Amino acid sequence: MLQLQSITKTFPGVKALDDVSISFHPGEIHALVGENGAGKSTAIRIITGIHQPDAGLILYQGHPLRFRSYRDSLAMGIDIVNQEIQVIPDASVAENIMLDKMITFGRTGIVNWRAVNSVARRYMEMVGLNVPPTTRMRRLSAAHKQLTQIAKALAANAQVLLLDEPTSSLTVHEANNLFAILRQLRDAGRTIIFVSHKFEEVFALCDKVTVLRDGKCAGTRSIADLTRNELVRMMIGRDCQDAHLGPLNPNRDREVLRADRIVRADKADNVSFTLYQGEILGFYGLVGSGRTELARILIGEDHPDSGHLYVRGQLTRIRTVAHALYRHRIGYVTENRKEEGLLLKSPVRTNITITIWQRITNALTRRISPAREIDAASRMVRDLDIRATGLNQTTEDLSGGNQQKVSIAKWLAADCDILIIDEPTVGVDVGAKEHIHRLIWELAAKHHKSIILISSDMPEIIKLANRILVFKDHRVIGELTGIDDPANTYDLVSTAIGQYLA
């Protein structure tokens, strides 16, 4: 049993954890939930020895532990599986699993690859990883990389497995596969700590849940006696509403974007669709089904082999993102805001105005007008309710939800009226998620923006879209209309989508 007893951790100005006690039992999958800033990450870092608590004890099998590093916690049989822990991309799967316990011929120091591969294969089978052990790591999908990490933890005989947002880049199928393996491990008596934003997962998978709120423990409950609403209330201290946000009123006479038989090798297979003014067109599908790939063609980041694109009725070729932005006012909010969306080290102001610098420059001095820059940035900060200490706050220091708003804001500042928004709420907590949903909906409903919403979060896409295209294998395999009609309940729509994908 792993116990946190009265753990307190203070960072200058913030009490990240305040007298938090949690017990993780063997043979249970224990969810750790809470909004960003609630203390989840700090708790994880304390369990894995990256941070040391200011006060309180960590007990393992009744013995107090003092972790000084991630290595210490590994040695005690506690391992963490997340996307930040890097694999060695050019080494084989077996090598990654067996890295610290290579089998050699006697004491010669020469690796016995046959033995390494066969031992690794045993752990790979335990997690259902069906690739040859000699496969290079970089060739694996995100799901398989994750399974490799779990296999590695098992090889290290980890009794406590900590999974931090493990499904954020997995398809539904892959996630279900992962859950089955976690259940097996639980039944074999291991302790699994599962950190997630997704309630569906917490309810489907976990036995217990501990909620952190503002650095304090808001309670540990058994999942069986808990409803979704109760859990939300524990997390944010109030109720949240789900369902459709409300009907949209697209202008069917105003076609703003039309793709006609777009073909791109391995990316788009004869894709056609039309986007009307004021609508939210959902692109639903699994990761890799061709949605993001199509979006990149629409913004000129990639180019079709054949097919035509019409923007506001005009046949066009979009060569670069600059074309899409400055000529056609098409904006793309990327799914990886940290890697591709934001200049994390730069202030909020820079990230919002990056698309309009040219427009606010004095023709003679070539100087970007500070007044107009601040004006544009503060208007966005106000309109989107971006919480920051100031326009000069480093973007890296904002919460996920606020970073996402900044990522959307730059296109709105540039007057884009066609917005392609890719997975807008990945890594965003419940409260902020709702706010971003409302923002997207209002852009279409009230400001007549035309939006393509790419999402693999079914509740999200049903809540927002009025029309959904279902993608599979780089093709559109189905279209559902009238989603925003209250008569079309979540169950109806999700079943219909499921039938296309079956």
Next chain:
Amino acid sequence: MAQENRSSQTPVSTTAHSTPAVAGLDYAPNAGPGELVSGRTIGLVISTAILFAILAIRSDSFLSLYTMAILARQIAFFVIIALAQAMCLVVGGMNLSVGAIGGFTTVILGLCIDKGHMPGFLAVPIALLVGSAAGFLNGTLITRLKIDSFIVTLSMMFVFMGLRSGISDGAPYRLPDSFSYIGQSLGVPYVFLITLLVLAAVSYIFANTVFGRRLLATGGNPDAARLSGINTDRMIVHANVLSGFFAALAAVLWASMLSSAAPETGNDWLIISFAVAIIGGTGLTGGVVSGLGILMGAAIYMLIRHGLVELKTNDYYANSFVGALILLAIILDRAREVYAKRSTPPA
């Protein structure tokens, strides 16, 4: 929505604590509201002042007008070489061929004047143009062939060095006395004035213009910059052109100081360019540069070299000191970063 924020954060009031970008010598992308220069640059200014004070106290001849003029001229020259490197560092690359381009353009300059009998006002622009073209070639290779700047500029370094030696046969060209008017002036040396002008222009560009901020964005996060509508390939080419231009400018100034166009010009620039740029706080991974920082970096570099001579230590050890200094600059910077991270909770 209060839940998603830490209690210390409040929504931004529209204009209350927003400060305009600074048009001074320093562009501080990380500077907080109201800060004119980044903490890093302030540290450099203080270090320079301390070094200066030590030398002023320990040496009698240091504060003389003559020494000052000589030092200013050297510092100015180092600044230009460092700028040649910094331009590429800013966009997240590097230019190993700064010295080679310098040597190559020196030879072109000598050829034009000595063999072509061209006047300076014709030969100098030609040399600058050739340097820029060399940078353009680097940039085009990097972006078109998608090869790392390290590989491209390493190869091109050999190419330019070969051209330099081949064309000149290793022998220096004689330049007329009139050519050394700029380089050899003392008092307030013209070279120093030119450099200050260049630095002011560079700082203005980075702080205030679309071009400068796009260069910084390209280095800060190339993917994000590209997906925000910035033609990052073009920015990288521009940065390399500027780098070549500054290498050529340094070559012209050097030739003017020597009143001869020596092919071995540039042999030691590679190290100097990195040393001064790094000590001056230029980010090695791109996106961070400070004009004032580079000036201070050059001053610190020069004062240390000069100081070792003045204090009658064995000058042959000078490079070891410089190396230690670069390490120290990076360690201090890393320490600042780690400290900043430690003191904020994980998001």
